[in-house]
Amino acid sequence: MKTLVIVSHPEYDNSMTESFLNQCQNDIDSVDFLVLDHLTDNYQFNVEQEQQRLIKYDRILFQFPMYWYSSPALLKKYEDDVFTRRFTYANEDGKLKGKELGIITTIGEPLRNYTVGGSEGFSINELLKPYQALAFKAGMNFIKPFTVDQFAYMTNAQKSKLLVDYRNYLTNDDINSFSSKQRWYFEQLEELKEQLSPEKQTKLAVIIDYLKNNYDQLDEIKWELDLIKKEEDE
Secondary structure, eight states, X not given: OOEXXXXXXXXXXXXXXXXXXXXXXXXXXXXXXXXXXXXXSSSOOOHHHHHHHHHTOSXXXXXXXXXXXXXXXXXXXXXXXXXXXXXXXXXXXXXXTTOEEEEEEEESSOGGGSSTTSSSOSOHHHHTHHHHXXXXXXXXXXXXXXXXXXXXXXXXXXXXXHHHHHHHHHHOTTTTOHHHHHHHHHHHHHHHHHTSOHHHHHHHHHHHHHHHHHHHHHHHHHHHHHHHHHHXXX
């Protein structure tokens, strides 16, 4: 699977969050970063070139800071110019049909504030509905948005978790599946093991086996719960 991350941030070069996210993925061959603020300085895009770029990828992600409950103006201009009707509409031979669309957004407020009844009044999912509508019109699969809140206040442990979760969002074939996510984690651990000394490889192999056994138990419990629910429904 090939992933394109389209980034829009007026202060990209000075953003600690964007710098961190860029470093999180710069060793992944299947992921490409397109920083719109580096692509143009006059809000003009080569439409045909950008459309041909989008065709090459399976998963397209818009990454931006939340500006007044929406994206920065440059990303909106990119959408308006590049996502033409003939190129986009699924019922008119659009070229994006079957691809995935996802959103990565960064916010300064705690995520808990973005709820009905919270200080922001709306959830992130509600605010991002226009992107879900775009995906629907284009015949794309809209994947659950990925939100980074209050990066500046994160501990090292929280940043480590963010790194793993972000890489998972970029590269996991099915991010909504529990079993797919666990397979992805094991693949990452196996890749890490190959980079270690023989002694550390042995230790990590024991940890991986332990985790797999526990995940097998979780799968069995999930299967039993699904069976119980099915019997109740009948």
